[in-house]
Amino acid sequence: MTKPEVLQIGPYPDWDQGPLDASFVMHRYFEADDRAGFLSQVGPRVRAIATRGELGADAAMIDACPGLEIVSVYGVGYDAVDLAACRARSIRVTNTPDVLTADVADLGVAMMLVQARGMIAAETWVRDGSWATKGLYPLQTRVWGKRAGILGLGRIGYEVGKRLTGFDMDIAYCDVAPREHAAGWRFVADPVSLAREVEFLFVTLAASSETRHIVGSEVVEAVGPDGMIINISRAGNIDEDALLDALESGALGAAALDVFEGEPALDPRFLTLPNVLVQPHHASATIETRKAMGQLMRDNLTAHFAGQDLPTPVL
Ligand code: 8YV
Numbered sequence: 001m002t003k004p005e006v007l008q009i010g011p012y013p014d015w016d017q018g019p020l021d022a023s024f025v026m027h028r029y030f031e032a033d034d035r036a037g038f039l040s041q042v043g044p045r046v047r048a049i050a051t052r053g054e055l056g057a058d059a060a061m062i063d064a065c066p067g068l069e070i071v072s073v074y075g076v077g078y079d080a081v082d083l084a085a086c087r088a089r090s091i092r093v094t095n096t097p098d099v100l101t102a103d104v105a106d107l108g109v110a111m112m113l114v115q116a117r118g119m120i121a122a123e124t125w126v127r128d129g130s131w132a133t134k135g136l137y138p139l140q141t142r143v144w145g146k147r148a149g150i151l152g153l154g155r156i157g158y159e160v161g162k163r164l165t166g167f168d169m170d171i172a173y174c175d176v177a178p179r180e181h182a183a184g185w186r187f188v189a190d191p192v193s194l195a196r197e198v199e200f201l202f203v204t205l206a207a208s209s210e211t212r213h214i215v216g217s218e219v220v221e222a223v224g225p226d227g228m229i230i231n232i233s234r235a236g237n238i239d240e241d242a243l244l245d246a247l248e249s250g251a252l253g254a255a256a257l258d259v260f261e262g263e264p265a266l267d268p269r270f271l272t273l274p275n276v277l278v279q280p281h282h283a284s285a286t287i288e289t290r291k292a293m294g295q296l297m298r299d300n301l302t303a304h305f306a307g308q309d310l311p312t313p314v315l
Helices: 014-023 035-045 059-063 083-088 101-116 119-127 130-134 155-165 191-196 217-223 240-249 268-272 287-305
Strands: 005-008 025-028 046-052 070-074 092-094 147-151 170-174 200-203 228-231 254-257 276-278
Touching: 005 035, 014 025, 014 287, 025 035, 035 046, 046 287, 059 083, 070 287, 083 092, 092 287, 101 119, 101 155, 101 200, 101 228, 101 254, 101 276, 119 130, 147 155, 147 191, 155 170, 170 191, 191 217, 217 228, 217 240, 240 254, 240 268, 268 276
Parallel strands: 005 025, 005 046, 046 070, 070 092, 147 170, 147 200, 200 228, 228 254, 254 276
Antiparallel strands: none
């Protein structure tokens, strides 16, 4: 039987690439020198797109594949997939939720602790001899018992909240409506009010055109000079210019970020700031979780071509 032809947008680990190559004709878009030419050459034969959360599939790419049936996303965020283009042609879209939730929440909480306790600079303090020559490392910021806000109480935001209860933190959250499963955490109706009443603000909401820059200058300044913003969602949820201005002026105390506009080419202003922890969009990047993500991404493709129900459909 002829193998379905799949447009592969980004690289996958060998443990996924092997099975993909065995089951499908994989066209490696990311390896093409002339991507437009490559797309016009293979696009007419492509029945599926295999992509990554941060890479997605835009309207032009979808239009170049007239026989496209499904877009399978390796990641929970599908904001980079043009859903309107897919909906217009009844193209299925799948993602990989749940399997990565706990890892992403783990990294978000770790980022808060690392930045609040100054652990990156503390490591340097030991390694460069400062401890011996300059003495005690400067005092840092307590986390336990303080107030945390969660902007977006979806799966990841809820797992963050569960972890924060272990630090005896006072937890509030903002979402479109109170969440039944968040009993005991305080619901706050708008992001600015939430930001005003917390020291640590986690940005965990799914990204969309509606949430773009939901964390703007008013929210950033409401978190304030003693506060920290932690972003493990998408860069687009934060107005980076407002964030950088506040970090540089001291209007915001600190930030811990795993995602950036234009990543991996992030704004160089981030690289000179001492009050920002920068991480390379790796919140789900553990061996175990990426194996589960890859399996689920492949299971969606396999189910589609077998005419079976999709494990994790978005559309
Ligand atoms: C992944 C993500 O690192 O799940 C998502 O949407 O952004 C991350 O968890 C990414 O999709 C893998 O390339």
